[in-house]
Amino acid sequence: MAYATIDAVNRFRTLLEQSGGLRTSLAALSGKYGRDNGAPADFTIEPLRVPGEILEKALSPKHPVVLVYCDQIESRRTEKLRPFSGRMRLVTEIRVSQDRLEGITETLYFYLDAVRDVVEKSTGCGGGGIYLDGEYEVTIEAVRKGGLYFQQVAKIACWVMLNRS
Numbered sequence: 001m002a003y004a005t006i007d008a009v010n011r012f013r014t015l016l017e018q019s020g021g022l023r024t025s026l027a028a029l030s031g032k033y034g035r036d037n038g039a040p041a042d043f044t045i046e047p048l049r050v051p052g053e054i055l056e057k058a059l060s061p062k063h064p065v066v067l068v069y070c071d072q073i074e075s076r077r078t079e080k081l082r083p084f085s086g087r088m089r090l091v092t093e094i095r096v097s098q099d100r101l102e103g104i105t106e107t108l109y110f111y112l113d114a115v116r117d118v119v120e121k122s123t124g125c126g127g128g129g130i131y132l133d134g135e136y137e138v139t140i141e142a143v144r145k146g147g148l149y150f151q152q153v154a155k156i157a158c159w160v161m162l163n164r165s
Contacts, residue, residue, distance in 0.1 A: 004162060008088050008130055049067065064111055068092050071091050084162065089158070094156075097151040104143055111154075133159055138157075
């Protein structure tokens with residue numbers, strides 16, 4: 001089952017990275033958020049689940065940071081002849097950081113809406129027995145002090161149905 005987990009995370013990460021993915025959604029939303037220059041070109045999407053304090057110390061990332069990981073697996077055994085049939089909860093975590101409070105939440109919402117757009121556009125069969133049902137849950141944390149700057153985090157969790165032969 002370990003292969004199925006990393007496969008689901010990588011497929012979802014590919015949805016965000018491919019053309020028509022997160023960068024395209026950011027470009028489309030930039031006018032609505034009053035951002036003429038769109039999104040930074042140097043952000044990366046990492047398959048990593050790590051607390052912000054460790055992330056800052058270990059990697060010194062450029063912000064915004066987009067992380068994708070699986071945090072929950074449910075085996076439903078709906079298809080009896082398959083080794084695994086169930087669902088996985090995939091989380092996309094967005095971290096923004098800046099030296100001033102002004103505009104930090106708007107920046108977070110900008111990336112949050114872009115990820116939501118990708119999830120809504122990608123609903124359906126993702127190939128290889130993976131099906132994104134389109135339902136998602138959003139959690140937005142309060143701004144807090146993170147190192148020398150202010151930091152805010154949002155998480156978008158969506159369920160992926162998975163059937164493995």
